[in-house]
Amino acid sequence: MRFSYFLLRRLLYTILVLFGLSVLIFIIARTLPGDPARLALGPFASKEQIENLRHTMGMDKPLPLQYWMYITGIFRGDFGLSFQTRRNVALDIAHYLPATVELVLMSIVWVLILGVPLGVMAARYKDRWPDNLVRVIAFVGVAIPPFVVGLILQLVFSYLLGVIPTTGRLGLMTSPPVRHTGLLILDSLIDGNFSALGDALLHIILPSFAIAMTGIGQIARLTRGSMSDVASQDYIEASRGFGIPNRIVAFKYMLKPAFIPPLTILGLTFASELSNAFLVETVFAWPGMAKYGIRAILRKDFNAVMGVVLIIGLAFVAVNLIVDILAGYVDPRIRKRQEEE
Numbered sequence: 001m002r003f004s005y006f007l008l009r010r011l012l013y014t015i016l017v018l019f020g021l022s023v024l025i026f027i028i029a030r031t032l033p034g035d036p037a038r039l040a041l042g043p044f045a046s047k048e049q050i051e052n053l054r055h056t057m058g059m060d061k062p063l064p065l066q067y068w069m070y071i072t073g074i075f076r077g078d079f080g081l082s083f084q085t086r087r088n089v090a091l092d093i094a095h096y097l098p099a100t101v102e103l104v105l106m107s108i109v110w111v112l113i114l115g116v117p118l119g120v121m122a123a124r125y126k127d128r129w130p131d132n133l134v135r136v137i138a139f140v141g142v143a144i145p146p147f148v149v150g151l152i153l154q155l156v157f158s159y160l161l162g163v164i165p166t167t168g169r170l171g172l173m174t175s176p177p178v179r180h181t182g183l184l185i186l187d188s189l190i191d192g193n194f195s196a197l198g199d200a201l202l203h204i205i206l207p208s209f210a211i212a213m214t215g216i217g218q219i220a221r222l223t224r225g226s227m228s229d230v231a232s233q234d235y236i237e238a239s240r241g242f243g244i245p246n247r248i249v250a251f252k253y254m255l256k257p258a259f260i261p262p263l264t265i266l267g268l269t270f271a272s273e274l275s276n277a278f279l280v281e282t283v284f285a286w287p288g289m290a291k292y293g294i295r296a297i298l299r300k301d302f303n304a305v306m307g308v309v310l311i312i313g314l315a316f317v318a319v320n321l322i323v324d325i326l327a328g329y330v331d332p333r334i335r336k337r338q339e340e341e
Contacts, residue, residue: 010324014317021313022074022306026067029302057081057303070306080303084295089307092292097311098182099169100281100288103211104273106185106204110212111219111269116262118216119223123254126228134220141217147279150210154283157206165203167285174199207284211277215269219262226258267323271316 054060057080058069070080079089122134158166169184170176177187177196185204188197239249274289281290289308296304 007321007325010321014321017317018310018313022071022310023067025306025309026070026302027063029300029305030063030066070303074310079307082296082304083301084299084304089303092304093289093307093311095182096287096289096292099184099286100274100277100290102183102185103204103208103277103281103286103288104270106208107212107215107273108266108270110209111215111266114212115216115219116223118220119262120227122220122224123227123258126224131224134224138217138220141213141215141220144213145279146210146214146276147283149213150207150280150283153206153210164206166206169200169203169287170196171199171203207280207286210280210283211273214276215266215273218265218269222262222265223258226261227254230254230258263326264323267319267326268316271312271319274312274315 051060058066061069073080077090079093081087082089082092085092118134118137122131125131154166157164165171174196175193177184177191177193180187180190184200185197188194188200277286277288278290278293280286281288282294289311292304293308295301296308
């Protein structure tokens with residue numbers, strides 16, 4: 001029961017954080033210089049047209065009333081009208097978000113299949129050449145911005161080698177699958193369209209890897225440090241004393257308790273990559289939230305800007321909550337401590 005109270009308390013914190021974020025971004029969007037109505041209608045719009053649009057959008061009302069109208073609309077699924085598309089922002093997000101989510105999910109796959117094994121290898125061969133190599137990879141991954149990695153990957157694999165496409169989600173000659181979820185890979189599997197599946201996987205390799213480089217470096221370093229700490233525990237020495245192979249000791253007895261810090265960073269990596277994907281999507285002409293969000297910022301389309309920011313904020317707090325639950329599941333000591341709070 002106490003763990004249920006913990007979850008309820010964290011859920012209330014999540015709601016408060018989202019409320020504070022919505023107030024902050026609303027105030028910023030409404031107080032920035034420039035008239036969104038004029039930007040939306042263009043320089044040749046008459047004063048009457050601008051005033052009519054401001055009235056339609058509720059921009060002629062006091063700020064507290066505007067916020068109340070906006071926040072109550074969100075609970076009805078109405079994020080307001082976008083100046084640039086003339087559609088509800090919720091529809092725009094539903095159209096663009098799946099492409100970004102698919103890209104970030106693929107980057108998490110890279111982090112798991114590369115970052116964790118590299119950290120384990122560095123811990124097993126501590127202070128030897130594999131450890132030094134992993135340190136260099138981790139440093140490079142954290143130090144170089146993802147969009148620079150993307151440009152390097154484009155230069156090598158597209159311009160020099162010509163083996164991997166670098167723009168878009170599908171080739172021009174590939175028939176896209178029927179849209180079920182907006183995730184091309186999943187939709188291709190649902191339809192059994194293996195031609196589109198192969199093309200979608202080929203197109204997502206480079207942008208997802210560019211985004212994943214930072215996460216790979218972070219997870220590798222944290223896994224190495226955590227496993228090095230666990231390696232000094234008595235039960236690890238006892239396992240080795242019983243003749244259990246080092247590979248089994250590393251992955252079965254050391255990795256699970258050592259995976260708590262990497263698990264926390266892994267969750268935050270997913271949320272942060274939703275925002276970090278903006279520049280990478282621009283470099284690879286990926287039709288996700290970046291294109292929509294950047295245009296919204298440049299045109300001061302505050303409903304669209306608020307929608308994008310709230311979605312990213314929701315991802316952060318939701319992933320934090322999920323990480324707390326998973327950490328308690330992986331390590332019973334954490335769950336017991338949460339129950340005692």
